[in-house]
Amino acid sequence: MQTPPFVDELPSRNLDLLNQVRESILLPLADVFAAELDGVGAGLFQLADKAPPALQKDYLDAIQELRRERESLIARFRAHLAKAWQALEAGRPLSVERTLSRGNDLTLVADAELEVRLAVRNLAGAIQQQWRPELMRLDRYLGFIAGGLRLDGDSNPIGPEHLGVAVYAAVSATRLAPRAQLAAVRVCEPGMVERVGVLYEALEQQLQAIARTTELAEGRARRRAIPGLAGPGREDTPDWITRFFSQWQGGQRAAQAASAIDVHARADHELLPAELHRLLQGARDDGNAAAAGELRALSPRELASALSLLQTTAQAGFDEIERGGDLRAGLRREILAHAAMLGVGPGSARIDPADADTLDLVAMLFQAMLGESQLRADLRPVLGQLLVPVAKVALQDPRLFVRDSHPVRRLLNMLADACDGNPGETAAELALLAQVQATATRVVRDFDEHLGVFLQAESEFGAYFEQYRRRVEIAERRAAELQRAEERRLAARACAGEGVASRLDGRELPAVIEGFLRRPWARHVERIALREGVAGSSGVAAAMALADGLLAAIDASPRIAEPWLEAHRPALQRLYAEAGLSPAAAEAAAATLVDVLRGRQAADAPAPELPPEPAPPAVEPEAASLLPEEPAEQIGFDIDTAEYFQALPLGTWLDFIDRYGQVQPGKLAWVSPISGRRMFVNRRGSRFCVASPEQLAAMVRLGRLRLHRDEDAFYSAMQSVVDFLDMPAAAA
Known part of the structure; x- marks a missing residue:
C-alpha cells in the first residue's frame, strides 16, 4: 500500500518504533498460530474417536489436509496480519467489519458457514475478555506511535478481531468440511488465548517503558467540544469504557464458544458494574418502592418469556413502549403487561432491580441513539423495534457492553449509520432504507435467543452497506x-x-x-x-x-x-x-x-471584435445554502472556535442547522490548499457546504452548528446515557 504524502506529518508518528513493534509481534503471532495448528490434529482425532461413524471421515480427512496445507495456512494467516499492519503504517487502519463484508455477496449464508464465523468471533471475544486491560493500553500506545490514531478492536492490526479474521482466512480457504473447520477453530481457541496473551503482556511491557518517557493520552480520549458552545466541559473526564468496563471482570464467560443465550447462566456473572448499577437505580423513579419490594420478582425465564411475547407484537411493541416519551418506563410497563398475559397475576410481580437496571440502560441507549441520529419520523419505529431483541441479549450476554465487536453492536451501528441523515430522495437511498427495514424486521421475527440471527443479519447487511459506502466514497472524491x-x-x-x-x-x-x-x-x-x-x-x-x-x-x-x-x-x-x-x-x-x-494608426482605433467567451464548465450547485448571509467579521466569532475548525480532522461529522431549524449532518471531506475553506458532504457524498474556519465559527455563535454524534453510534449513545445519569448525582 502506498503511503499517503501527509502521513509522515502526523503528530507523534514514529516509523522506527512501528518497525520495532512489527518485528517483535507479527512473527511471534504467526508462530503461535503454527504451534496451535500442530496440535489441532490430536484434538480432531479425539473428536473423531467420539463422533458417529458418519462424521469420523470429516475429522480424519481434516487431519491429513491440515498437515498437507500447513505452510499455506500459516502464510494466509501472516498475509492478513501483514496487510492490516501496512494499513496502520499508511495512517488508514483496516476495519475488520469492512474487511469481512468486502466481496461478500448478498445471498444467505449457509448455517455451517455461519457457525464457523461465529466460532471465529468467539475466539476473538475470548482473547479480548481475558486480556482486556492489556488490549486497551495497547490500543492507546499503538495509536499514539502510529500518528495519534484512535484504535479499537475493529482497527488494531494485532488485536483479537484481526487475529480472528486471520484464522478465518486460513481455514476457510482449505478443503475442510465446514464441521471440521468449526472444530479446528474451537480446538485452537484455549491455546491461542493463553499464548497470545503472553505476547500482549510482553509487548505492553516494552511500550510501557517508552510511555514513561513519552506523553501519551490516558485511556480513550473523549472528543473535544467546540469552543464557544455553552455546556459543561467533560473532555477531562474518562469515557464510559474507561470508567466502568476497563477493569470490570463481571462479563467473563466460560471459555467454550456459546452461540445461544442461556437464561440459566444468569447467576454465573454480573451483567453490569456495581457503580453503573448505583447510577441507574438512583435515576429510576420506582414510585412506591416499599410496596413494590413486597411483590415477587419475575424469574429470568418469566422475564425472557414476557420479552419474547412482546417481540411477536407489531414492531415489537415499540409504539406502545414509546407512548409517554420515556422508553424506560414504557419497556417495564409492557413487560409486566405481557407477563400478565402469560399467567403472572397483575400487580403481583415486579422486575428484579438488577434486571430493571439492564433494561433501563438498553432503553436509555435506544433513546439516545434515536435522538442523536437525524432520522425521518417513519424510521424511528424501524430502528426502535430492535429494542426488545437487544434487551433480551443484554439480559443474558454481558459481552454486549464490553465487546465493541459484538455482532449486535456492529449491526446497530450500521443500521443507525444507514438511516442517519438519509432523506430517501434517490433510488440508492430508498434501496438502502428498504434493506434496513428488511433486516430489522427479520431480526425481530427470527431472533430466538441465538446470536446467529444477528451475526447473519450483520454479515448480509454489512455486505450491502459496504457497496453503498463505496459508492458514497466515489461521490465524495468526485x-x-x-x-x-x-x-x-x-x-x-x-x-x-x-x-x-x-x-x-x-x-x-x-x-x-x-x-x-x-x-x-x-x-x-x-x-x-x-x-x-x-x-x-x-x-x-x-x-x-x-x-x-x-x-x-x-x-x-x-x-x-x-x-x-x-x-x-x-x-x-x-x-x-x-x-x-x-x-x-x-x-x-x-x-x-x-x-x-x-503611431501608424490613431490611438482611438477600435479594438477587434472577438467571439463570445464559452460558458464556464458547469459546477454542481450546493444542495443547501447553510451559510449566513452576513460576513463572518460582521457577525463576530471567537478566535478559539476558528482555531478549532482549522485543526478539525478530516472525517469529522458536524450538525448543520438551517434558518428553519432543520438539522443535517455533514462530514469534513476536503480542505482547500488554496483558500483554506472546508468542504462538507452529506451522507450520500454530495457537497452541501463550503466554508472558511471563520464562517464556521460565526455559525457556532449563531447556534447553527454543533458536533454530530460519535461515528460509533453505540459508543456515543452510551456516553450520552452515562452523562445523563451523572447529572442528578452531580446536582446532589
Missing part, C-alpha cells in the same frame, strides 16, 4: 475534485483580474491595448494559472512580463520599442488566436495593435 477544480479556476481568474487591474489602475490606454489586456491577455493568464498554478509559475511570470513590455513600449522611443515589437509580435498574434480569432484575423489584430504602438 465532489472534492469538482471543488478543487472550481477553486483553481477562481484563483486563476483572480490572478488574471489582479494583473489587469494593477496594469490599468486609472491609466488611459488606447482601446486596442486595453481590449487586448482585458480579454486575450487576461484569458491567457487564467489558462496558464489554471494549468500551472498561481504561485511560482514560470508561465504566469512570462505572461506578466509580456504585458509589462507592452505597456513600456507605449512610452519608449521607437528605437527601443521597435525591436521588442518585432520579437513579440508572434506572441501577440498567438494570444489573439487563443481568444478565438481565425489565423488571418489574429494576424490582422496583432498588426493593428503594433501599428497603434508605432
